[in-house]
Amino acid sequence: MRALMWFRGDLRVRDNPALDAACRAASKDANGGVVAAFTICPKQWQAHDWADVRVGFMMRTLAELQDALAERNIPLRIVTTPTFAEAPKALGWLAQEVRAGALYFNDEYEINEQRRDEQVQAAFEKAGRAVHRFTDQVVFRPGEVLTKDERFYTVFTPFKKAWINHWREGEPPEVLGLPKKQPEIDVASDEIPQHVSGIDFTNDLAERWPAGEKEAAKRLDRFVEGRLADYKDARDLYPMDGTSTLSPYLAAGAISPRQCFWGALEANNNRLDSGSKGAATWISELIWREFYRNILVGFPRVSMHQPFRTETRSIPWRDDEEELAAWKEGRTGYPVVDAAMRCLSATGWMHNRLRMIVAMFLSKHLLLDWRLGEKHFMRSLVDGDLANNNGGWQWSASTGTDAAPYFRVFNPFLQSKRYDPKGEFIRAWVPELAGVEDGNAIHNPQEHAGGGLFARLDYPEPIVDHAKARDRVMEAWGVMK
Numbered sequence: 094m095r096a097l098m099w100f101r102g103d104l105r106v107r108d109n110p111a112l113d114a115a116c117r118a119a120s121k122d123a124n125g126g127v128v129a130a131f132t133i134c135p136k137q138w139q140a141h142d143w144a145d146v147r148v149g150f151m152m153r154t155l156a157e158l159q160d161a162l163a164e165r166n167i168p169l170r171i172v173t174t175p176t177f178a179e180a181p182k183a184l185g186w187l188a189q190e191v192r193a194g195a196l197y198f199n200d201e202y203e204i205n206e207q208r209r210d211e212q213v214q215a216a217f218e219k220a221g222r223a224v225h226r227f228t229d230q231v232v233f234r235p236g237e238v239l240t241k242d243e244r245f246y247t248v249f250t251p252f253k254k255a256w257i258n259h260w261r262e263g264e265p266p267e268v269l270g271l272p273k274k275q276p277e278i279d280v281a282s283d284e285i286p287q288h289v290s291g292i293d294f295t296n297d298l299a300e301r302w303p304a305g306e307k308e309a310a311k312r313l314d315r316f317v318e319g320r321l322a323d324y325k326d327a328r329d330l331y332p333m334d335g336t337s338t339l340s341p342y343l344a345a346g347a348i349s350p351r352q353c354f355w356g357a358l359e360a361n362n363n364r365l366d367s368g369s370k371g372a373a374t375w376i377s378e379l380i381w382r383e384f385y386r387n388i389l390v391g392f393p394r395v396s397m398h399q400p401f402r403t404e405t406r407s408i409p410w411r412d413d414e415e416e417l418a419a420w421k422e423g424r425t426g427y428p429v430v431d432a433a434m435r436c437l438s439a440t441g442w443m444h445n446r447l448r449m450i451v452a453m454f455l456s457k458h459l460l461l462d463w464r465l466g467e468k469h470f471m472r473s474l475v476d477g478d479l480a481n482n483n484g485g486w487q488w489s490a491s492t493g494t495d496a497a498p499y500f501r502v503f504n505p506f507l508q509s510k511r512y513d514p515k516g517e518f519i520r521a522w523v524p525e526l527a528g529v530e531d532g533n534a535i536h537n538p539q540e541h542a543g544g545g546l547f548a549r550l551d552y553p554e555p556i557v558d559h560a561k562a563r564d565r566v567m568e569a570w571g572v573m574k
């Protein structure tokens with residue numbers, strides 16, 4: 094039987110469970126063959142705030158995938174539907190046209206994606222076509238690692254412990270190799286579109302973010318052989334290149350989480366939470382990714398603009414367009430915040446420590462609704478990912494899963510001094526401050542640039558006073574100072 098393999102956020106041929114199964118099944122039939130499909134949904138992508146740079150990266154990843162599929166005689170068909178709603182019909186027509194008897198895909202966990210998949214599955218089954226679904230985005234399907242009373246975990250550390258036990262006690266999935274080459278079939282590939290209606294990815298930072306699974310594998314190897322060992326100490330020092338920069342590749346599915354876990358395990362004598370501190374810490378970050386996918390499935394409200402902690406619905410968020418614009422454009426007068434936001438606009442990416450600093454600044458110093466920041470990040474990030482982005486924003490805004498018994502408000506000046514002591518990152522992104530010398534002035538110029546220097550810098554005064562902002566947010570939350 095011919096198989097239709099529907100690619101989405103899993104744009105690779107290696108270690109792709111649905112593709113592997115489709116190829117195995119089709120190989121059993123002399124008249125089989127596999128046809129691949131990808132659905133472009135411009136209106137849906139816009140409604141989900143997918144960044145131009147992310148779509149551009151995805152389309153380039155798709156082109157790489159098409160070449161890799163062609164080597165295995167698998168044509169790639171592109172189907173454009175404005176939204177997810179038309180996907181069942183459009184894929185049904187395609188299946189009919191290419192005479193596919195079964196559909197294969199890897200699960201996705203956002204609420205609209207889940208509904209789309211259920212509708213596609215129902216339509217295919219109604220038409221007498223089998224549907225085969227697989228777990229790919231995570232090592233263990235969300236809901237597989239539960240508390241003793243069968244609930245989703247709401248706190249990371251116990252989840253991590255249980256996740257590691259589950260790996261040890263069960264049979265963790267291995268990395269799959271290349272799928273079987275298929276016989277040639279009479280279906281031609283479509284061209285990858287250079288344009289997607291309403292999305293402009295002419296400047297998609299192709300040099301900064303080369304696409305495809307080969308590039309992803311290279312990055313993983315380089316990281317595991319090099320920076321992994323020092324990851325625990327270097328991961329927060331954002332001027333250094335201490336992290337893997339694999340997030341865009343994980344988000345597009347150019348690499349699988351299994352490939353990442355096994356890469357780290359091989360470098361760490363198969364140990365998950367002992368051995369090299371660097372490897373154990375990186376593995377822990379990968380488990381955060383698994384955790385946030387469990388939160389998405391266990392608490393679907395987070396996919397629908399609702400806080401994880403429902404009691405935080407009553408927080409009196411302020412409304413200030415000018416301050417929001419200053420934050421987005423990097424004009425807050427807080428050098429570390431401005432440097433990070435300008436870096437995001439220019440590169441589509443931001444270091445994790447900086448994501449936490451700017452998210453806390455927006456939601457706590459400015460007391461602006463975290464959803465505004467979440468949206469801006471999604472619209473800007475090459476690695477935009479609902480589960481991680483929502484998880485990170487809600488953690489930072491204290492509306493999410495943070496287990497800390499106190500109310501966390503970072504002091505941006507101190508964070509800056511601690512993680513970028515010489516102010517290198519600030520000088521790189523805020524040219525107005527490039528001439529400021531080392532010391533406190535680069536982190537907090539208004540307070541420390543003496544001798545009239547601050548007046549001469551073409552740099553704004555802080556839009557909010559740190560101590561007053563701290564008091565204001567504590568009061569808004571009804572938290573004891």
Ligand SMILES: Cc1cc2nc3c(=O)[nH]c(=O)nc-3n(C[C@H](O)[C@H](O)[C@H](O)COP(=O)(O)OP(=O)(O)OC[C@H]3O[C@@H](n4cnc5c(N)ncnc54)[C@H](O)[C@@H]3O)c2cc1C
Nearest residue numbers: 336337338339340378381382445448477478481482485486
């Ligand atoms: C406010 C905020 C927004 C975020 N938005 C996103 C987003 O849209 N997409 C995204 O992939 N990550 C997001 N993160 C998580 C994290 O910042 C990035 O995954 C990380 O910076 C990517 O860099 P890296 O690939 O070099 O990570 P590494 O440090 O090398 O980690 C490897 C991988 O582990 C996962 N990971 C690492 N840290 C986290 C974390 N805190 N939470 C969940 N997964 C993690 C990522 O998939 C990452 O690629 C966000 C964090 C915050 C605080």
